[in-house]
Each structure stands twice: as structure tokens, then as C-alpha cells.
Amino acid sequence: AQSVAQPEDQVNVAEGNPLTVKCTYSVSGNPYLFWYVQYPNRGLQFLLKYITGDNLVKGSYGFEAEFNKSQTSFHLKKPSALVSDSALYFCAVRDRTGANNLFFGTGTRLTVIP
Amino acid sequence: GAGVSQTPSNKVTEKGKYVELRCDPISGHTALYWYRQSLGQGPEFLIYFQGTGAADDSGLPNDRFFAVRPEGSVSTLKIQRTERGDSAVYLCASSLGIPGANVLTFGAGSRLTVL
Numbered sequence: 741a742q743s744v745a746q747p748e749d750q751v752n753v754a755e756g757n758p759l760t761v762k763c764t765y766s767v768s769g770n771p772y773l774f775w776y777v778q779y780p781n782r783g784l785q786f787l788l789k790y791i792t793g794d795n796l797v798k799g800s801y802g803f804e805a806e807f808n809k810s811q812t813s814f815h816l817k818k819p820s821a822l823v824s825d826s827a828l829y830f831c832a833v834r835d836r837t838g839a840n841n842l843f844f845g846t847g848t849r850l851t852v853i854p
Numbered sequence: 855g856a857g858v859s860q861t862p863s864n865k866v867t868e869k870g871k872y873v874e875l876r877c878d879p880i881s882g883h884t885a886l887y888w889y890r891q892s893l894g895q896g897p898e899f900l901i902y903f904q905g906t907g908a909a910d911d912s913g914l915p916n917d918r919f920f921a922v923r924p925e926g927s928v929s930t931l932k933i934q935r936t937e938r939g940d941s942a943v944y945l946c947a948s949s950l951g952i953p954g955a956n957v958l959t960f961g962a963g964s965r966l967t968v969l
Binding site: 843 | 858887889894895896897898899902909910912913945947953954955957958959960961962963
């Protein structure tokens with residue numbers, strides 16, 4: 741079975757400071773991991789994904805995420821937050837056994853304070 | 855089209871009525887997915903099409919929910935005898951090829967409110 745945990749419902753960070761949005765997962769075997777962002781009244785937008793190789797994945801808008809197999813984590817990071825980064829962030833996982841379902845976490849609302 | 859298009863964007867209906875939600879995927883995307891997002895929750899998988907066939911409908915909550923994709927492009931999600939608990943945002947997504955590591959592109963969603 742697949743599962744994703746986003747332990748923080750809300751993250752607040754000051755503009756210009758680094759941000760981290762946490763995600764841990766559980767799958768059988770190795771995962772495909774994704775981060776999506778959702779702005780009000782808009783669809784989910786893809787940020788980045790991990791397939792294989794380098795554990796540090798770089799994505800859109802300056803975001804990056806680090807895959808840590810031993811901790812089963814895939815935390816989203818950005819060195820310097822912008823007010824425009826304020827949105828709802830979702831981590832998602834799919835196992836490699838042929839699963840069709842992309843399983844999403846419950847989301848973390850990021851607020852960047854000017 | 856340039857993106858995934860969903861209509862209507864908002865639908866208000868009464869308990870017991872029948873509802874259809876439409877999804878027009880990105881041209882050339884063979885895979886199409888329906889998800890449901892309730893308030894404060896992440897999207898939950900409903901059904902996956904590869905071409906015209908429903909390859910995985912394991913997420914449909916009960917037999918009141920049904921989806922079709924007759925020509926391998928546009929899909930319609932059909933909900934019979936709607937209940938208040940069906941109120942949610944219904945998201946459609948499409949992608950190239952089989953799931954795997956492929957990125958899903960989502961539409962803006964259809965917000966269903968059942969009174």
C-alpha cells in the first residue's frame with residue numbers, strides 16, 4: 741500500500757528566508773515522488789519529480805527536493821522564499837510495481853510573510 | 855488544446871439529481887485520470903483511462919459513479935442520485951503513455967455542490 745504524510749498543515753516563513761515543506765512516504769519498493777502546487781481556483785501544477793539518480797532534484801520556480809531513502813522522505817525546499825510562493829503544496833507518490841494511482845498527501849499551506 | 859479543460863467550473867444540484875462533468879484532455883495524451891478533492895484533503899484517485907478503456911476504476915466509491923471516454927479523448931464523469939457527501943472538487947488530469955513516472959497535467963476542476 742502507498743501512503744504519504746505531510747506532517748504540517750501550515751508553514752509560515754518570512755520573505756527571503758529559506759523554506760522547507762516536509763513529506764514522508766511509504767511504498768513497496770522504490771518510489772516515484774512528485775511535488776505539486778495549487779493556487780486558489782486553479783489546478784494542481786507540477787513542480788518536480790524524483791525518478792532515479794541524484795537525490796537532489798531541481799524543479800520549477802527555484803524549488804528543489806531531496807530524496808532520502810533511509811528516512812523515506814522527500815522534503816521540498818527553496819533557499820529564499822517569495823510572497824508569490826504562498827500556496828497549497830502537495831507531495832505525491834507512486835510505486836514502481838505498475839500502480840496507476842498517484843497517491844497524494846493532505847497538503848501543506850505555505851504562507852510567506854512580507 | 856493547450857491545457858486540460860473541465861466544464862462546468864461550478865455545479866450546484868439538489869440531492870438525488872443526476873450530474874455529468876466533462877473533461878477535455880491535452881491533445882495526444884492517451885492517459886486520463888479523474889480525482890476527487892474534498893475540503894482540506896488531497897486529491898483522491900477515482901478512475902484511470904488508457905485510450906478508450908477504463909484501465910483502473912478501483913477508486914470509484916460506489917456504483918452511482920461512472921465514467922466514459924468513448925473516443926479516447928473527452929471523458930465524462932457521471933454521478934447518479936447525488937448525495938450531499940458527493941460535494942467536492944472533481945479534478946481531471948491527463949498524461950502521455952502509461953502512469954509510471956509520467957507527469958499528470960491537471961485541469962482547474964469542477965466544483966460540485968449538492969444541496
